[in-house]
Amino acid sequence: MAFSSLNEFFAMGGHAVYVWAAWGVTALLMLVIVWHARQERRQLLNVVKRRVRRENAQRNAQPSHAQPLQEPVTSAQKDVRHDA
Amino acid sequence: MWAFINKLRSPKWFYAISAKLQPLFWVAATLLLGVGTIWGLVFAPEDYQQGNSFRIIYVHVPAAFLAQSIFVSMAVSGLVFMVWKIKVADMAATVMAPLGAAMTFVALFSGAVWGVPTWGTWWMWDARLTSMLILLFLYLGVIALRGAFSSRDSGSRAASVLAMVGVINIPIIKYSVDWWYTLHQPATFTITGRAAMTMDMWAPLLIMVLGFYCFFIALTLMRTRSEILRREANKHWVRELAEETN
DSSP, X not given: OOOSSHHHHHHGGGTHHHXXXXXXXXXXXXXXXXXXXXXXXXXXXXXXXXXXXXXXXXXXXXXXXXXXXXXXXXXXXXXXXXXX | OHHHHHHHTOHHHHHHHHHHHHHHHHHHHHHHHHHHHHIIIIISOOBTTTBGGGGGHHHHXXXXXXXXXXXXXXXXXXXXXXXXXXXXXXXXXXXXXXXXHHHHHHHHHHHXXXXXXXXXXXXXXXXXXXXXXXXXXXXXXXXXXXXXXXXXXXXXXXXXXHHHHHTTHHHHHHHHHHHSOOSSOOOOOOSXXXXXXXXXXXXXXXXXXXXXXXXXXXXXXXXXXXXXXXXXTTSHHHHHHHHHOO
């Protein structure tokens, strides 16, 4: 171990500001990235699920000539563009 | 070979196979980053010249490696998309860009913070620093270009071309420390060259580098899967799958 006490560890031999700023920003950014990826996945799954549920309900309501309704645009869908 | 390429064409196949691979890389990334962090921050000896500020190397070098590797991966994905029209390659390239930009930012930020106690300045317009800043702008350019078209396909092709052209910056970054006079030291970390560093400083760095790479692979798999959900939301198999997943 390079340090003899916890205080010494946090002080980083006088370089605390630099070491903790660099490590802190890196760690924070990586955590935010993972958090965002999880949110994104959850939201996209919900969008598909909701759409399936709505279309099933619609099909049951009017068994003949059922037309899929236009979906309201949710935030997860904003980026959905159609392939040219 | 063709069978493999044809499989890659199918987002459904990729979605299934990535589901199996993804946990392995998350576990590996967590373990490697955990061990590397404790080893690098607590157990590695302090540098005889730089003291403890050298511990910044354990985030700076892996981030800088990733920043460059992700750009190359993005360019290769762009090429695969352009040549074989494989959509999954384009989806992967889409999700790689923001992570690459983030890693470039981390490399620049940690470098600037490290520069203050070591060089006495946080920034200098020298070859290595400037070419890394250009890399950040290239990433932002690729992201902006992709979003600038009303048709997705045009955006994908434009982003692929910019990535393929921009990849010329990567050898410039790599050799900048040898070609020009620069404040930045030449490569400290090589797979074989332990001469530049003692073993007890080098080992945690290797672990951190591997951890960052696993993180990149895990996140790219995860977000490519999300991108498939986004783009293929109307496909039958995606609907069935969404009903099964909780």
